[in-house]
Amino acid sequence: QQQVKQSPQSLIVQKGGIPIINCAYENTAFDYFPWYQQFPGKGPALLIAIRPDVSEKKEGRFTISFNKSAKQFSLHIMDSQPGDSATYFCAASISLAGGGNKLTFGTGTQLKVEL
Amino acid sequence: DAGITQSPRHKVTETGTPVTLRCHQTENHRYMYWYRQDPGHGLRLIHYSYGVKDTDKGEVSDGYSVSRSKTEDFLLTLESATSSQTSVYFCAIREQGANYGYTFGSGTRLTVV
Numbered sequence: 001q002q003q004v005k006q007s008p009q010s011l012i013v014q015k016g017g018i019p020i021i022n023c024a025y026e027n028t029a030f031d032y033f034p035w036y037q038q039f040p041g042k043g044p045a046l047l048i049a050i051r052p053d054v055s056e057k058k059e060g061r062f063t064i065s066f067n068k069s070a071k072q073f074s075l076h077i078m079d080s081q082p083g084d085s086a087t088y089f090c091a092a093s094i095s096l097a098g099g100g101n102k103l104t105f106g107t108g109t110q111l112k113v114e115l
Numbered sequence: 116d117a118g119i120t121q122s123p124r125h126k127v128t129e130t131g132t133p134v135t136l137r138c139h140q141t142e143n144h145r146y147m148y149w150y151r152q153d154p155g156h157g158l159r160l161i162h163y164s165y166g167v168k169d170t171d172k173g174e175v176s177d178g179y180s181v182s183r184s185k186t187e188d189f190l191l192t193l194e195s196a197t198s199s200q201t202s203v204y205f206c207a208i209r210e211q212g213a214n215y216g217y218t219f220g221s222g223t224r225l226t227v228v
Contacts, residue, residue, distance in 0.1 A: 006157070034216075043205050043219030044158070089157055100146050100165050100209070102173070103217060107157040 003027055004092050006106025013080055013113055021075045021109045023090035028071070032093035034103070035064065035075050037086050044089055048075075080113045087111070118142060121206050121220035128227055134193040136223050138206030140186075146209035147189040148217070149173075149181065151202040158205065164189055196227045 005024045013019045023033075034049035050057045050064045050073065057064045061078040077084055090106040118141035128134050138147060146165055150158040150173075160173030162181040170181050178200060180192045193200055204223045210216040 009155075041221075043207075043221050044217075045219070046216055049216075096165070098165060100163075102148070102160055102163055104160070104174075105150075105158040107155060 003104045004090060004106045006090050006109060008109060009107070010110040011112070013111070015081060015113055015115050017080050017113070019077050019080055019084075019111055019113075021088055021090070021111075022072065023074065023106050024070075024072045025092050026071065027092070027094070029094050030092035030104075031095055032101070033064070033066065033073050034091050034093065035062075036089045036091060036105075038089065038108075039086050047088070077111075080111075082113050082115060085112050119206060119208055119218055119220045121204075121223050123223060124221065125224045126226070128196050128225070130197060130227055131195050134196050134225065136191045136204055136206075136225070138189040138191070138220060140189075140208050142208075143186055144208040144211065145186075147183065148207040148209075149179075149189070149191045150205045150207065150219075151175065151200075152205060152222070153202050161191065161204075193225075196225075198227050201225060201227045 007022050011019050035047045036044035037047045038044040048059045048062045050066050052068050063076040066073045088109045091103045093101045093103050095101050120139045122137045148163040149161040152158050159175045161179050162173055164170045164183045182190045206220040207217040
């Protein structure tokens with residue numbers, strides 16, 4: 001049972017285009033929603049994150065849009081570049097007793113940006 | 116950048132043999148995690164630790180055990196490896212004060228034949 005559903009599985013866009021990756025969740029106990037970027041042979045790296053009380057967050061060319069009522073969030077990459085070609089994972093964080101947390105990840109989207 | 120090292124980077128082992136993967140961190144972070152990454156499944160949590168000798172199960176813990184006898188080391192053991200455990204294993208630490216700021220290691224590619 002996938003607690004965080006991510007789509008599409010793969011995506012090809014032209015340089016300068018705006019790829020959009022979507023995620024949906026069910027568990028309302030999730031309290032933080034990060035996105036990770038992964039290049040081949042490397043571990044995932046944090047890209048951007050949002051709290052559920054915020055509808056949009058921008059960092060450089062990356063924007064998260066968050067719809068709390070629909071339990072959906074998405075990543076937009078403005079003016080995409082070939083260097084953005086990577087696998088992107090959405091995630092949802094749940095707090096643990098004692099102050100920690102754990103992340104549940106989506107299944108990933110393989111993005112290719114063509115010249 | 117948090118210093119986190121996984122070893123080995125690659126391993127091929129036979130079905131039924133025990134295997135231990137090591138995660139080492141240099142910055143005294145309290146929380147450490149083991150994930151496995153498989154195509155179509157993303158990253159799935161195996162076990163996590165919230166301190167020395169304090170560990171708990173994740174969503175795919177069957178067939179795996181962990182130990183944390185020192186703050187800096189978090190070991191993942193496959194007691195009797197099976198082909199279904201062929202995967203890429205990632206260790207992660209949670210940065211202090213960051214609810215979502217996990218730093219991942221470079222991964223261990225494990226093949227069970």
